[in-house]
Amino acid sequence: xxxxxxxxxxxxxxxxxxxxxxxxxxxxxxxxxxxxxxxxxxxxxxxxxxxxxxxxxxxxxxxxxxxxxxxxxxxxxxxxxxxxxxxxxxxxxxxxxxxxxxxxxxxxxxxxxxxxxxxxxxxxxxxxxxxxxxxxxxxxxxxxxxxxxxxxxxxxxxxxxxxxx
Numbered sequence: 001x002x003x004x005x006x007x008x009x010x011x012x013x014x015x016x017x018x019x020x021x022x023x024x025x026x027x028x029x030x031x032x033x034x035x036x037x038x039x040x041x042x043x044x045x046x047x048x049x050x051x052x053x054x055x056x057x058x059x060x061x062x063x064x065x066x067x068x069x070x071x072x073x074x075x076x077x078x079x080x081x082x083x084x085x086x087x088x089x090x091x092x093x094x095x096x097x098x099x100x101x102x103x104x105x106x107x108x109x110x111x112x113x114x115x116x117x118x119x120x121x122x123x124x125x126x127x128x129x130x131x132x133x134x135x136x137x138x139x140x141x142x143x144x145x146x147x148x149x150x151x152x153x154x155x156x157x158x159x160x161x162x163x164x165x
Contacts, residue, residue, distance in 0.1 A: 076100025
């Protein structure tokens, strides 16, 4: 027996290991039911127990949603300061599944800067403690475009009243 059977067993063990939903960097969201409809960007140093992530996802109505997903015991709904490349803006987030909260209002600045920036930070405006929150944006443009490339609704689209469409 040479090294090949042992290498095969090691590869098999790696393939069978669970995928951590909160691993650092940008990747498809492994949360249940998300498939390729969302990408998750998590902070450097994130672990399954302590994490800060931003998800960009194709919503059921074809819109693009931005979600906050952290390990904070207080939850993710509330007002957030999001800093991207030394510029900070504030956004409201409401509780939403499968992540902790979804940004509401005009968050086009966040989408554009996540795709083209260098680093992002999340900070709850209530001042509560956060796990590591330095989210590198390397690869975010590719990950966001890949997640939204085949964006399609997961529920039937209802026609708009009076338009016949």
